[in-house]
Amino acid sequence: MFKKLFNFSNKKSNTLVTIDRLYGSKGDSIAKAVADRLGAEYFDENIIELKTLETQVDISSVSKEDSFLKGTVYDLYRENDSYQEEDMMISDARFLADAKTIRDVAKGRNAVILGKCAGYILRDYKPLNIFIACDFEDRVKNIMDQMDYDEEKATSKIKKMDFRRINHYDRFTKGSFGRASDYDFTINSSRFSQEEIVNIIIYFIENYSK
Numbered sequence: 001m002f003k004k005l006f007n008f009s010n011k012k013s014n015t016l017v018t019i020d021r022l023y024g025s026k027g028d029s030i031a032k033a034v035a036d037r038l039g040a041e042y043f044d045e046n047i048i049e050l051k052t053l054e055t056q057v058d059i060s061s062v063s064k065e066d067s068f069l070k071g072t073v074y075d076l077y078r079e080n081d082s083y084q085e086e087d088m089m090i091s092d093a094r095f096l097a098d099a100k101t102i103r104d105v106a107k108g109r110n111a112v113i114l115g116k117c118a119g120y121i122l123r124d125y126k127p128l129n130i131f132i133a134c135d136f137e138d139r140v141k142n143i144m145d146q147m148d149y150d151e152e153k154a155t156s157k158i159k160k161m162d163f164r165r166i167n168h169y170d171r172f173t174k175g176s177f178g179r180a181s182d183y184d185f186t187i188n189s190s191r192f193s194q195e196e197i198v199n200i201i202i203y204f205i206e207n208y209s210k
Contacts, residue, residue: 018113117168
């Protein structure tokens with residue numbers, strides 16, 4: 001039942017976990033802890049962007065006809081015949097370049113990938129795709145503690161990051177950021193400790209991914 005629910009494949013030789021999270025949910029530290037427990041490589045947004053730069057992908061040369069982008073938001077461009085290549089925004093080209101990097105790092109390795117719409121980009125790889133939610137008041141407290149912000153500044157920062165992440169995800173995927181049906185499961189970090197959340201994720205991987 002769980003194998004079917006989470007779309008794990010018995011033929012997979014590597015473990016892939018993709019995690020999206022609300023800002024202030026401690027999703028970053030949860031993702032890193034999962035990678036450490038698995039002995040897997042960890043990739044967050046900054047690492048992905050750095051690897052994209054290292055591969056020297058010229059984002060200005062990315063077009064909607066680049067075959068390596070199949071299976072990403074690239075498909076949305078191909079479906080829109082009226083959309084001209086010269087009209088592609090630099091943010092779109094950057095996303096497509098990062099999508100190639102994500103697909104490359106996912107091949108043949110155990111990896112935990114945080115953010116960057118990785119669950120959508122890697123949907124054909126059937127990763128365990130997770131969303132970390134959190135109660136708003138706890139998010140405010142977490143950001144106040146982490147960033148040494150007062151409550152007003154922490155609240156403002158959270159609202160700005162929510163707006164940015166929602167717009168980014170909704171623009172570049174066919175889904176909706178944080179919607180339960182877009183993920184294999186969602187967990188609220190206000191309800192469980194980080195250790196408990198990591199244990200839950202590891203349990204599913206170890207028992208239902210082979």
